[in-house]
Amino acid sequence: MEPATNTVKEEKFDEKLEEAATVKTLTAKEIKKLARPEFEANPDKFYPTKVFERIGYTRNRCPKCNAYYWRHTEKADTCGDSQCVGKYKFIGKGTGIGAKGKKITYYDAWKGFEKSLTSARVPCTSIERYPVVARWRNDVDYVAAGIYCFQPFCVTGELDPPANPLICPQFCVRFNDLDNIGLTGRHYSGFIMLGIQVFNYPDKYVFFKEECVEFNHRWLTEELGIDPDEITYIEDVWAGGGNLGPSIEYFVNGLELGNMVFMQYKTFHDGTREELPIKIIDTGIGLERIPWLINGSPTSYFDVFRNALNYTLAKLEMSINNEVWEKIGPYTCLLNIDEVENIDKTWEQISELIGMDVPTIRSAMTPIRDVYIVLDHTRTVMMIIQDGSLPSNVGGGSNVRNILRRVFAIMKRNEWMEKMTWEGFMEIFDHHKKDLEEIYGVFPEYKSFASIIRLEYDKWLQTDKTQRQKLEKLLKKAAVMSIDDWILAMTSWGIPADAIAQISGQQVPGNLYYEIAVRQERVCKAAEVILYNTTHLQETVSIYFDDHRAEAFNGKILAVFANVSQNNQRNIVILDRSIFYPTSGGQQHDTGYLDIEGERYFVVNAEKVGKCVLHILEKPLPGDPDSYVGKEIVGGIDIRRRNQLRANHTGTHIVFAACRKVLGPHVWQNGAKKTVEQAHLDITHYNTLSREEELAIENEANLTILAAKQISKSFMDKAEAEKQYGFRLYQGGIVPGSSVRVVNIEGTDVEACCGTHCDNTSEVGWIKIIKTARISDGIVRLYYVAGEKVLERLNAERTIVNTLSDMWNVQGFEIVKTGERFFTDFKRLDNEVSATQRKLLLLQLRYVVDSPHRLVLLHSDQPNPTIYLSFVPAYAADLKAKDKGVVVLGERFFFALFGNDKQLPIDDLKAILAKNNQKVDLKTRTSLEFEFDKKKKVKTEGILQVLFNGNIDQKAIEDFLGRAGFTSLEL
Numbered sequence: 001m002e003p004a005t006n007t008v009k010e011e012k013f014d015e016k017l018e019e020a021a022t023v024k025t026l027t028a029k030e031i032k033k034l035a036r037p038e039f040e041a042n043p044d045k046f047y048p049t050k051v052f053e054r055i056g057y058t059r060n061r062c063p064k065c066n067a068y069y070w071r072h073t074e075k076a077d078t079c080g081d082s083q084c085v086g087k088y089k090f091i092g093k094g095t096g097i098g099a100k101g102k103k104i105t106y107y108d109a110w111k112g113f114e115k116s117l118t119s120a121r122v123p124c125t126s127i128e129r130y131p132v133v134a135r136w137r138n139d140v141d142y143v144a145a146g147i148y149c150f151q152p153f154c155v156t157g158e159l160d161p162p163a164n165p166l167i168c169p170q171f172c173v174r175f176n177d178l179d180n181i182g183l184t185g186r187h188y189s190g191f192i193m194l195g196i197q198v199f200n201y202p203d204k205y206v207f208f209k210e211e212c213v214e215f216n217h218r219w220l221t222e223e224l225g226i227d228p229d230e231i232t233y234i235e236d237v238w239a240g241g242g243n244l245g246p247s248i249e250y251f252v253n254g255l256e257l258g259n260m261v262f263m264q265y266k267t268f269h270d271g272t273r274e275e276l277p278i279k280i281i282d283t284g285i286g287l288e289r290i291p292w293l294i295n296g297s298p299t300s301y302f303d304v305f306r307n308a309l310n311y312t313l314a315k316l317e318m319s320i321n322n323e324v325w326e327k328i329g330p331y332t333c334l335l336n337i338d339e340v341e342n343i344d345k346t347w348e349q350i351s352e353l354i355g356m357d358v359p360t361i362r363s364a365m366t367p368i369r370d371v372y373i374v375l376d377h378t379r380t381v382m383m384i385i386q387d388g389s390l391p392s393n394v395g396g397g398s399n400v401r402n403i404l405r406r407v408f409a410i411m412k413r414n415e416w417m418e419k420m421t422w423e424g425f426m427e428i429f430d431h432h433k434k435d436l437e438e439i440y441g442v443f444p445e446y447k448s449f450a451s452i453i454r455l456e457y458d459k460w461l462q463t464d465k466t467q468r469q470k471l472e473k474l475l476k477k478a479a480v481m482s483i484d485d486w487i488l489a490m491t492s493w494g495i496p497a498d499a500i501a502q503i504s505g506q507q508v509p510g511n512l513y514y515e516i517a518v519r520q521e522r523v524c525k526a527a528e529v530i531l532y533n534t535t536h537l538q539e540t541v542s543i544y545f546d547d548h549r550a551e552a553f554n555g556k557i558l559a560v561f562a563n564v565s566q567n568n569q570r571n572i573v574i575l576d577r578s579i580f581y582p583t584s585g586g587q588q589h590d591t592g593y594l595d596i597e598g599e600r601y602f603v604v605n606a607e608k609v610g611k612c613v614l615h616i617l618e619k620p621l622p623g624d625p626d627s628y629v630g631k632e633i634v635g636g637i638d639i640r641r642r643n644q645l646r647a648n649h650t651g652t653h654i655v656f657a658a659c660r661k662v663l664g665p666h667v668w669q670n671g672a673k674k675t676v677e678q679a680h681l682d683i684t685h686y687n688t689l690s691r692e693e694e695l696a697i698e699n700e701a702n703l704t705i706l707a708a709k710q711i712s713k714s715f716m717d718k719a720e721a722e723k724q725y726g727f728r729l730y731q732g733g734i735v736p737g738s739s740v741r742v743v744n745i746e747g748t749d750v751e752a753c754c755g756t757h758c759d760n761t762s763e764v765g766w767i768k769i770i771k772t773a774r775i776s777d778g779i780v781r782l783y784y785v786a787g788e789k790v791l792e793r794l795n796a797e798r799t800i801v802n803t804l805s806d807m808w809n810v811q812g813f814e815i816v817k818t819g820e821r822f823f824t825d826f827k828r829l830d831n832e833v834s835a836t837q838r839k840l841l842l843l844q845l846r847y848v849v850d851s852p853h854r855l856v857l858l859h860s861d862q863p864n865p866t867i868y869l870s871f872v873p874a875y876a877a878d879l880k881a882k883d884k885g886v887v888v889l890g891e892r893f894f895f896a897l898f899g900n901d902k903q904l905p906i907d908d909l910k911a912i913l914a915k916n917n918q919k920v921d922l923k924t925r926t927s928l929e930f931e932f933d934k935k936k937k938v939k940t941e942g943i944l945q946v947l948f949n950g951n952i953d954q955k956a957i958e959d960f961l962g963r964a965g966f967t968s969l970e971l
Helices: 028-041 049-054 106-118 146-150 209-223 289-295 306-316 322-335 343-354 358-386 397-413 416-440 449-461 465-477 483-492 497-504 512-521 639-663 691-706 718-729 788-808 812-850 866-881 906-914 954-963
Strands: 022-024 058-061 068-071 166-173 190-200 231-240 243-252 255-267 273-286 523-525 552-563 569-575 592-596 599-609 612-617 632-637 669-674 679-684 711-717 739-745 749-752 767-776 779-786 855-859 885-889 893-898 923-932 936-949 967-969
Touching (some): 028 231, 049 058, 049 209, 106 209, 106 289, 106 416, 146 166, 146 190, 146 273, 231 255, 255 289, 306 358, 306 416, 322 358, 343 358, 358 397, 397 449, 397 497, 397 512, 416 449, 465 497, 483 497, 483 512, 569 632, 639 669, 639 691, 639 739, 639 749, 639 779, 691 767, 718 739, 718 749, 788 812, 812 855, 812 866, 855 954, 866 885, 866 893, 866 923, 866 936, 885 954, 954 967
Parallel strands (some): 855 967
Antiparallel strands (some): 231 243, 243 255, 255 273, 552 569, 569 612, 592 599, 592 632, 599 612, 669 679, 679 779, 711 739, 739 749, 885 893, 893 936
């Protein structure tokens, strides 16, 4: 590494956002379809048939949907799915204990479930929910089912679950049913899934299919008091999160209450599967549906949004037409957009069933449905932001932005924001917290939450002009937008659905959000390509974990590999132990040397594959590679390089902690890179950083360094670390295995990290933020240096100050004041020059108009055509009246204005320009408007203005214009 210098050099900043490679994948529906025939043909192999027989159920086939189901009475002549039953039978009546007069709340429903499952024959342990933002996974953004919390490591056996068996009230989000929310009574974008998760290992059986049905049936019949005759169990197939298995859905009076999934297979993107060694139960029960079923309310939203609904209706001075809702409630199950071929026809059918015309039904339902959508979407947004994600145009954040903008559109359409006021709207989020506090406890303060929502609202109000132009251009090509056009405009251009509808004059497609979700599901992150097989080799002992200051070591060669990236030359060495840090966690590798059989080989790179460190040498080893196995080596690293990388890595943790303290709890790490020259940190943040924020972050970071805080580094059991520190551990991404290395900066930051780190914050020396940039929507990158590199930065800045002091003959403290004076004088002189140029231009044009020459060519030394675009149109009417034309030729532009549109052979001009330009973007106008003295606007039509910016062959253009009759004037 080069020593610090005073040299001022041009800095390069990497502003690319790293994105994982993706592959096309089958959807869950498609994977299930592949497995269904085999499962149906072998019920005793895949389904718990014995327990059903024991509790008095028989297997039948539904005459309507052809699904196999189990029933307790012959009166259950269909499978029980609402689409086959034709309605919800419980609305207005209640079910089980509810039919006998006992009402339950959202919280009561959870506590009853908890009581039943923790007292089962094999009792389950109740655990707290996981964050809805899935930081521990690299294949999904949010938790969409309870099992997501335990995939992939608990499923593969690499990590023990927090309890086994367990139950959990997990908040989940899904964006594929947005079109149904407020209609069917049961759909949500965010919901609490009561999960039962069980992990059966080859050497440890807990319970599986038979017991699972037994315990769920016990809860339904004993805790909720539901008659077995009202319960049906349907055989199904489940797929998701890379796993597959048979499942049993259970229905009560037309409502699906839960799904018992028995995960037996791992699936791949093409639908193939392999057996899992660990057999898993993943039961998911929608908590929102339980009080609805028991109480018999018109919709589940009555019971779920108790505080938020009452507050919102009061603020909007609205009431619910219970007569309409109680009549239509049983039939709202038929309004599932995903399953209805003709929604208008379905509305007519419901109209006939309840004896009420469609307009009356819709007028009563639409405003209340809008309220339900607002409440659902705001609760989902609140939970996602609270757990550490932000709205954006990319990834899962785009779904958050979509539903938040849908809320804003509904509020605007109904003029509710004016009625509620902004402060009243924000109170909805507080009422959601009240509705959830009994289950989840008090929510922590989130100081930046209101700012995030406000910024999103302001962005929504200002649909970008460029985006609007893109949409208008699309509409010129296709008057009627296809679903593909809608999705392109929303997901690629970031235009809200309501804005598209307003600009296009077309209705938002009923299945728009469902289609977006399906297309997102079809893409998954590609598996990492492994170039070298190291599974047969012992793990490389990483000496730097115990002694990060070691400069030299002894080791033994385990293998020599051919380098597939360098024509298979034998320059990859694997050792039994090493002090070389391999590139990982965003930190660059160490460099150094290996002494092998008396010869020194320089190590130019180090990578980790599996559990082995690959040392890449600058030159290959001669002879038979197998002859080196077992040979002793001596190695060493460039310690200055190591120290700089270590300072940058610890500095990254310190900067991150400073960002959270200054900006708020919404800040999460989205990526980082630590090189010898500089480091950068990507954080989730909703706005560009101001100079004041940059300085506050830098100051906070350096105060941490000056405080000389201890930094502890130790390996911990992963489950224990998660329990002690939470999922904020995973700032740098997922950590495979059952243990994690925890880097704890005393009272400041705790992260799972395998990088090299200082023992005390004072060893970082100093941190200097160089620059910050918004590299993606919702992602801000901070560039900084630490340690010795700060000296280079300070030296360079001091050189600039000294140079300016000498150049201007002033003291350092006078530079800013002097610079301001110079700038003011420059602007004044620049304005004077511009005014003089304008006068000269107008005189030239006056001469052209009055001269005997009809077509004139002028040469320009201006860098761009701005001045001509601004002032030549003033003479458009004169040029038209005298049938004249003028061309201004610059080094990088061609500008022309003609009194009629026939005076320039456009195609010939394009042919000449095409010789020196890949693309000829010739901008033409036949109508111009010019404002004289900011008072009078004059519009001239039937003229021709031409503009081209690009490479100009002056000689070729001059010859072309000469042939066309132009006179070249030097004025």
